[in-house]
Amino acid sequence: MIARIKAKYPEQIAVLTQNVDDLLERAGCVGVVHLHGFLPEIYCEHCKKIEYIGYEAINAKEHICKCGCKKFRHNIVMFGEQAPFYKVLYNELNALRKAEDSLFVCIGTSGQVLDVADFARFAKNSILNNLDKSDIDHAFNKCYIEKATTAAPKIEADIEKFFS
Numbered sequence: 001m002i003a004r005i006k007a008k009y010p011e012q013i014a015v016l017t018q019n020v021d022d023l024l025e026r027a028g029c030v031g032v033v034h035l036h037g038f039l040p041e042i043y044c045e046h047c048k049k050i051e052y053i054g055y056e057a058i059n060a061k062e063h064i065c066k067c068g069c070k071k072f073r074h075n076i077v078m079f080g081e082q083a084p085f086y087k088v089l090y091n092e093l094n095a096l097r098k099a100e101d102s103l104f105v106c107i108g109t110s111g112q113v114l115d116v117a118d119f120a121r122f123a124k125n126s127i128l129n130n131l132d133k134s135d136i137d138h139a140f141n142k143c144y145i146e147k148a149t150t151a152a153p154k155i156e157a158d159i160e161k162f163f164s
């Protein structure tokens with residue numbers, strides 16, 4: 001659903017995720033912003049060049065960066081580290097706030113790491129989908145407390161209604 005709706009409205013929709021896996025990409029979603037890093041990537045600790053390795057194991061002793069460095073690490077933001085893509089997040093939140101009409105859709109988060117309840121207040125309309133009720137529900141205009149698989153068609157209809 002996310003890939004389809006993003007393909008239909010590529011300029012109007014931003015897809016940001018806290019997930020580090022490539023499930024959205026595997027579903028065909030383009031332009032996903034991975035706020036907390038991306039598991040299929042490593043980067044050189046010297047020149048910071050990011051390299052896509054997928055989910056294949058690499059021989060750490062023989063793997064050498066073009067800069068000559070042999071020290072790599074996963075491209076995951078660890079607790080307490082700077083998250084470089086938060087800049088994109090804040091730009092998108094600012095766009096939500098400035099827009100005449102805006103919609104913030106949040107799927108599958110407790111809001112413990114990122115304060116999505118606060119983000120919802122930036123948008124004119126907001127939708128939350130979680131499996132269980134939580135204390136962030138009140139911040140959203142609409143809540144689907146159910147599996148994402150059953151909520152997805154409803155959210156897609158909501159998004160289509162928003163754009164119509």
Ligand SMILES: [Zn+2]
Nearest residue numbers: 044047065067
């Ligand atoms: Zn390097």
